[in-house]
Amino acid sequence: MRTNFDFAPYRRSTVGFDRLFDLLETSARADTDxxxxxxxxxxxxxxxxxxxxxxxxxxxxxxxxxxxxxxxxxxxxxxxxDAGRYLHxxxxxxxxxxxxxxxxxxxxxxxxxxxxxxxxxxxxxxxxxMKPRKIEIGTTATAANDRLEAPREDREAA
Missing domain, CATH: 2.60.40.790 (Immunoglobulin-like)
Incomplete structure (x- = not known):
């Protein structure tokens, strides 16, 4: 009975998983001690x-x-x-x-x-x-209002 699994087809169709396949192959070959x-x-x-x-x-x-x-x-x-003293x-x-x-x-x-x-x-x-972080999503209307309001403040300051 063959217990080895051939990962070659998966290696050809994936990118960046070399370490994972190496671990799987190593564990398959590991001693059963x-x-x-x-x-x-x-x-x-x-x-x-x-x-x-x-x-x-x-x-x-x-x-x-x-x-x-x-x-x-x-x-x-x-x-x-003490090896000589033991019977078992x-x-x-x-x-x-x-x-x-x-x-x-x-x-x-x-x-x-x-x-x-x-x-x-x-x-x-x-x-x-490395922890996930939430990214706030701005709307185009908010961004446009921010650009329009900035010149008004500059005019009032002058």
Whole structure:
């Protein structure tokens, strides 16, 4: 069964959507590794939180980097010498790297670690220049009256 989708016809008929198609193709090729498990929740209209279950890691063994609309969370543990004592090791403590694509204007606010859960708070902050603004529409009659009234005021002042 073929799961790949060919975006070539859409690339030819659209302008300015290259980044979107690149993201779709990248996510289609992404590994299906499910470690560490995570949740993404929306906490408000412009607020989100990613929660990763990172049992066995300390905060100083985890690195969070936000760059170019991508959030990367890496974890690596120093090799402990207790490997010989375990009869079964079910808690995964292998190194990991998890990447999240962020939408435009989404910034990381803070990260916290509690009870083996890493929580990363995100917020969409749209710059004032990018927000929609209402444009007043003038009528031609108003504009014509403004032009006619200006010379009268000049005459009265003289």
């Amino acid at each position: 499910s470690y560490p498990p995570f949740d993404i929740e929306q906490q408000g209209e412009d607020q989100y939180r990613i929660t990763l279950a990172v049992a066995g890691f300390r905060p100083d063994e985890i690195e969070i980097v936000a760059q170019n609309n991508q959030l990367t969370v890496k974890g690596s543990r120093a090799d402990d010498g 090791r079910g808690i995964a403590t292998r190194a990991f790297e998890r990447r999240f694509q962020l939408a435009d204007f989404v910034v990381v606010q803070e990260a916290s670690f509690d009870s083996g859960l890493l929580r990363i708070a995100l917020k969409r902050e749209i710059p004032e220049a």
